Amino acid sequence: MGPPIRARSGDPAEAVLVDLNQPQRAAVTAPDGPLLILAGAGSGKTRVLTHRIAHLVATGRVRPHEVLAVTFTNRAAREMRERLVRLLGGEPPGLWLGTFHAIAVRLLRRDGDAIDVPRDFTIYDEGDRQAALRRALQQVGAEERRVSPAAAAGAVSHAKNEGQTPATYASRARTPFEHLIARAWPVYEQLLAESHALDFDDLLLRAVQLLEEAEPVARRYQDRFQQILVDEYQDTNQSQYRIVRALAARHAHLTVVGDPDQSIYAWRGADLRNILSFEADYPQAQVVALEQNYRSTGRILEAAEAVIHANLARVPKRLWTEAGPGPAVTLAQLYDEREEATAVAHEARRLVDHEGASLGEMAVLYRTNAQSRALEEVLLRQGIPYQLVGGVRFYQRKEVKDCLAYLRLLLNPDDEVAFERVVNVPKRGVGPQSLVDLAQVAERAGSSRMAAIPLAGEGRRRSAAAPARRPIHDTISELRGWAPDWPLPTVLDRVLAVTGLRQMVQDGTPEGDERWSNLLELRGLAEEFGSQGAREALPALLEQVALSGDVDSLQEGRAGLTLITLHQVKGLEFPIVFITGLEEGLLPHSRSRDDPAGLEEERRLLYVGMTRAMQRLYLFHAYRRHLYGSPTLAVPSRFLEPLPPEVRRLSTSLGAAPSVRPSWVEDPARPGALSRPLARDAVHARAVAPGAAVASAARFQAGQRVEHARYGVGTILKSTLTRAGEEAVIQFDAAGTRIFAVDDAVLRLVDS
């Protein structure tokens, strides 16, 4: 920490200012009006934001319900809420704090009817969006099925984010692809409307519409929110910008925090101009720059700055630190992804064994989720516990989505995507032909396909499959009759039983058990809604599911190496960071290769990754890598070129084909450079996540004999408490040395 400013004891408003440096303090105490905080990596951004809210409240300048704070991720929202509760000594009543999407949903649920948004709209996630677009594409041109729904979804999403409408898009369409999208988009919109559904972009767009067109509603919120604070402002897209602007129209007591160098979401419509033109938007704006970095040691910061410095479109900025230089940044080339993973495992183990580090302090970063596979295989084989963040998300799993689709149909029988998903799950003999018949019946009746089921097979039209469709209808009508008053878990049990999902999933295979346990996990979530009736709890559950992208990502209560993408790691910090796959085509990713702006974003992505490291940073690239199943020769990333000579000298045959297959090479120029013990200084102490539950004492001690169900009897070499729990290094008599997260492993003390 910089020179702390001591508080006069007793005054809560002053207490909030303790341990802030001068610029941080200036930002926290800045008077009303527009405020731009340019916060470099590791400069205490979240801290400043939360302390500003606490300060505003503690000094009586606003009451909590007059504050709106917006973040980009659920994780950031959660963290900010926890910190606020600690600072203010309790939950601030009426405070609005959440992601842009969550805030938009809240606005629309309350006041959406002012612009004809159905009160009980369903939220379509990425999968739903693609399914809906698949149908739309089929309807407008069966011969052009080759367009992937994913590409179409991306195009529509992008166009929406740019504020286009189907009409404006159609008038600008040039390529065959664009013409096809121009035709499919209106059909897609109609499908959403019929389904009472909004996709993620609609949530924001409709909120914009509400605030720009429904004047009385807008005025109410403008009056209410006297202080608006926005995190990660560099990542706002046009809709988000307009939401903020509309809400701040009356008071303009707007605080935005961001770092242009950490803008990594242009592909999702983020517009760097929003932050760059803040001062033009609000000419009275004050600007505070936070440039002191409290996270990383000097060499790490130097290397990261060297990388980002190569970007041309950039606001000049220089981070500095009072921390010492720290260990050298290590750059190494490995033979292939397998050896890269082995090097990570090797070094991780060495740091644990010889330098007092723990796995919970380490993260392995990569560009694409696919890269986690090689890492997982090696870590699994070496018995090193790890925690994979992201990957196939819990709510994306087939059995979970199927179950959720039934739950959605309970509330909203018009949900065409949900209907199509489960009408034949489990198999009920309802195939494509039956669905076509049904769609015709539905169109004639002017109803949803779900509602048309009882009508199908009546009249002249012969439909052999009609009787087979009864089960789905009976199932739903029965569930609807029962659902509203029941507790949520009961409804869920009933859904699983009556629909036959349970029977389908539990097929006796290990995979079946896995699927079933996922459904039980969903049931566990349902239990958290307590005794509320399903009528209230079910919409809440579905909304939570739809809006929580990373609910099962990083769990701070578990030990082990963290495996995470460069995108997801933003906002986190680790004492030890490995960045893997620093190769052309991967980072920068091949899709950005010919796009200067894309290249700069890729470079920022690497910068974000490097600045996560507090003590040690490893940069790995391979000589060979399997891409899409086939081996390719990898070229070291161009981003490595500007690294300081000190770093580059450490590399092993960087940029050249190795004549001998290199193995994991430690620093050849400076033997011993990596073997100094990790300094347990102030910087390191920050590894303890604030508020994280840390057990008071380790359960195991060196020398104790324990038995593990799988590896037999062994001796504890050491056991340490980390922010993520207790970690034990055990020398097994027959199975070598392994590292365990004590909470996860079944260990029993044995008498020696």
Added chain:
DNA sequence: TGCGGGTCCAGCGGG
């Protein structure tokens, strides 16, 4: 209609 097996082609990131 369901299912096994072959082919083709994209290929990243996330609320």
Added chain:
DNA sequence: TGGACCCGCA
């Protein structure tokens, strides 16, 4: 590599 799609057979 693996998911989506197609085909032919039961």
